[in-house]
Amino acid sequence: MKCTAIAHANIAFIKYWGKKQDEYRIPYNDSLSLNISGAYTTTTVEVSPTYTEDVIGFIDAQSSESEINRVKKQVDLIRSKAKKPFFAKVLTQNSIPKGIGAASSASGFAALTLAASAAFMLKLSEKELTKIARLGSGSACRSIPDGFVLWHAGNSHDDSYAQSLHPHTYWDICDILVVVDNTMKKVSTTDGMDGVTTSPFFQQRLVSLPQRLQQLKQSLEDKDFSIFGHILESESYNMHAVMLTQEPSLLYWQPATVAALLKVRELRTKGILAFATIDAGPNVHVICQAKDETIVLDAMSSVSHKQLLVNYPAGAARLISDHLF
Ligand code: DP6
Numbered sequence: 001m002k003c004t005a006i007a008h009a010n011i012a013f014i015k016y017w018g019k020k021q022d023e024y025r026i027p028y029n030d031s032l033s034l035n036i037s038g039a040y041t042t043t044t045v046e047v048s049p050t051y052t053e054d055v056i057g058f059i060d061a062q063s064s065e066s067e068i069n070r071v072k073k074q075v076d077l078i079r080s081k082a083k084k085p086f087f088a089k090v091l092t093q094n095s096i097p098k099g100i101g102a103a104s105s106a107s108g109f110a111a112l113t114l115a116a117s118a119a120f121m122l123k124l125s126e127k128e129l130t131k132i133a134r135l136g137s138g139s140a141c142r143s144i145p146d147g148f149v150l151w152h153a154g155n156s157h158d159d160s161y162a163q164s165l166h167p168h169t170y171w172d173i174c175d176i177l178v179v180v181d182n183t184m185k186k187v188s189t190t191d192g193m194d195g196v197t198t199s200p201f202f203q204q205r206l207v208s209l210p211q212r213l214q215q216l217k218q219s220l221e222d223k224d225f226s227i228f229g230h231i232l233e234s235e236s237y238n239m240h241a242v243m244l245t246q247e248p249s250l251l252y253w254q255p256a257t258v259a260a261l262l263k264v265r266e267l268r269t270k271g272i273l274a275f276a277t278i279d280a281g282p283n284v285h286v287i288c289q290a291k292d293e294t295i296v297l298d299a300m301s302s303v304s305h306k307q308l309l310v311n312y313p314a315g316a317a318r319l320i321s322d323h324l325f
Contacts, residue, residue: 002046003118004324007110007143007317009039011175011277011285013232014213015239016138016151018196024157025138029209031151032216033142035168036175036311041107043092044324045119051087059093059324074109074136075116082120091324096309097182109136110143110317118319130162146316148220168313171223172290178300179307180256181282187250189280198247205242225289229275232287236277252281256304260284263303267296
């Protein structure tokens, strides 16, 4: 049985930074994200009684032993749920390079989970798929449902899952990703968030998050872009304040990151509603309304960058009929 899935990466507007339970990747807080069109993963999984071991490959990308083992662990988990004794061949292709902070582990584990479940003939609801994707990489659960997605933190494997709040067609906004560095980050998200509780700001962050999430959901409901943007930008700074004050301190930004952040502020002084958010890397996602795409893109081209990627809201992870092998 051979199955192929596509899943989009997502950009978080309320961030996941820290696990209260490592094994099941149960986060401290709920998070909210949007799937983005330009960054996606395609994965083909073939399950066959003729294979004598799992074979994992990436097209156009280097992969470390630990990455391969993480993929193998996910395949193993799905195989044991399906109760099928067969091995699998897995081939993966990313639309943009891994490690540039465009959440390839999210799209990667979402695509792998969907393709492998189908190839092992495991019938799962969307909610179940999000729970299994979460075991591969936390943010991967948010790449399974459509569009604007909420991950309920929960307290156990059973109640930590993601669901769509609004489909990708709900709101014409865009995410201009300013890639200032396209090499792999030095501290992975998994390692980075290990130290989260050492930040003196972390408890305060947790206390303030429910209200911030509520306000963001309301601004989404009202399609109030000004409030939406202010909240998502201050949330990003809040998470980075925690990162910076952890032990050891994490500084993911580069000079060009700060230049991009300043350019976004300059745009706002000119009346253009553009807002910045950054994950665990130096690259800046600039969120704006579709009507302002050209002007924001022009402004961001003037800061030092390796690549500019324009993203639109994207749909759910899905099976496709074109296989990679
Ligand atoms: C900063 O999902 O990559 O992008 O569960 O350890 O694989 P693991 O972490 P991961 O963390 C993403 C962190 C973030 C914020 C976010 O996407 O919410």
